[in-house]
Amino acid sequence: MRRLGLLAILLVALLCLTLNGCATSHLAERQAASAQIAINAGWQRFTIETGDFALAGFAPAQLKRNSTLTIYIEGDGLAWLDAETPSFNPTPLDPVALHLALQDPSGQAVYLARPCQYVMGQYEREKMRHGCAMKYWTASRFSPTVIEASNRAIDQLKQRTGASALVLVGYSGGGAVAALVAARRRDVRALITVAGNLDPVKWAQLLRVPSLRGSLNPADAWQSLVHVPQYHFVGSKDKRVPLDVARAYQSRFPPDGRPTVRIIDGYTHACCWEKNWPELLRMATGATAHVGGEHIGSQSKNAH
Numbered sequence: 001m002r003r004l005g006l007l008a009i010l011l012v013a014l015l016c017l018t019l020n021g022c023a024t025s026h027l028a029e030r031q032a033a034s035a036q037i038a039i040n041a042g043w044q045r046f047t048i049e050t051g052d053f054a055l056a057g058f059a060p061a062q063l064k065r066n067s068t069l070t071i072y073i074e075g076d077g078l079a080w081l082d083a084e085t086p087s088f089n090p091t092p093l094d095p096v097a098l099h100l101a102l103q104d105p106s107g108q109a110v111y112l113a114r115p116c117q118y119v120m121g122q123y124e125r126e127k128m129r130h131g132c133a134m135k136y137w138t139a140s141r142f143s144p145t146v147i148e149a150s151n152r153a154i155d156q157l158k159q160r161t162g163a164s165a166l167v168l169v170g171y172s173g174g175g176a177v178a179a180l181v182a183a184r185r186r187d188v189r190a191l192i193t194v195a196g197n198l199d200p201v202k203w204a205q206l207l208r209v210p211s212l213r214g215s216l217n218p219a220d221a222w223q224s225l226v227h228v229p230q231y232h233f234v235g236s237k238d239k240r241v242p243l244d245v246a247r248a249y250q251s252r253f254p255p256d257g258r259p260t261v262r263i264i265d266g267y268t269h270a271c272c273w274e275k276n277w278p279e280l281l282r283m284a285t286g287a288t289a290h291v292g293g294e295h296i297g298s299q300s301k302n303a304h
C-alpha cells in the first residue's frame with residue numbers, strides 16, 4: 001500500500017514538472033510571437049518601470065513626434081485557463097490591441113500591455129520583481145494599483161514623445177483600464193474602446209461569474225468622464241462582453257451627455273476588428289472631434 005502511495009506521489013510530481021515545462025514553453029512562444037509581429041512592422045519593444053509593475057509595450061522605431069499620441073491598451077490576455085483555473089501568466093494568446101495599433105495610420109501610436117503581460121519569467125523571484133501576484137489579472141485586474149501603474153506609464157510615454165494630448169484606445173479589459181485612466185486625466189482628447197468591459201459589475205452579472213471584488217468600475221467614474229469625448233465599439237455577436245455591458249455604462253450618463261456606442265454587425269469579441277480598423281478608427285475620431293449626445297447605432301459589415 002505504501003509503495004502504491006509513493007508511486008502516486010511520484011506520478012503527481014512528474015505531472016507537475018511536465019505541466020510547468022509546458023507552461024514555460026508556451027509563455028516563451030506567446031512572447032516571441034507578439035514580438036515578431038511588432039518587429040515585422042518595424043516596431044521595437046520597451047519596458048516602463050512604474051514602481052509597482054514593469055509594463056511592456058511596443059512602439060515604432062521611428063515614432064513621429066506630434067501633439068497627439070494614441071495609446072492602445074491590451075485586453076486581459078490569458079487570465080484564465082477555464083472557468084475555475086487562473087493561468088500562471090496573462091500574456092495574451094492573440095494580442096488584439098497590438099494588431100490594432102499596427103493598423104493605426106497616424107504613425108503616432110504605441111502599444112501598452114497590462115501588468116504582468118510579457119514581463120514575467122518562470123521563477124517566483126521574477127514574479128515578485130515585477131509585482132506579479134495572480135490577483136492582478138483576476139479579481140484585482142482593475143484595482144487602483146493597476147490603474148495608477150498604467151497612468152504612470154502613460155505619463156512617461158507622453159513625456160518621451162513630447163505629446164500634449166492623448167487618444168486612449170482600449171480592447172476588452174483594456175477598455176476598462178483606458179476609461180479609468182481617462183477619468184484621472186485632463187489631457188485625453190478621445191476615449192475609444194473595442195469590445196470594452198466598461199461595467200465589470202454588469203458583466204459579472206450577465207456572465208454569472210464571480211464579481212471582481214478588488215477592481216474599480218468605470219461606470220462609477222462617469223462624473224469624471226462626462227466631458228471626455230467617447231466612442232465605444234461592440235460586436236453584435238460578442239458573447240464575452242455583451243452589448244448590455246456597454247448599455248449599462250452608457251445609462252449612467254445624463255441623457256444629453258451619453259457616450260456613443262456603435263454596434264458592428266457580425267463581429268465577435270476578437271473578430272474582425274483588425275481587418276477594418278483604419279476605417280473604424282476614422283469613424284471614431286471623426287465623431288469624437290464633434291461630441292454629441294446619445295447614439296446607439298448599427299454598422300453593417302458591407303460598409304467596410
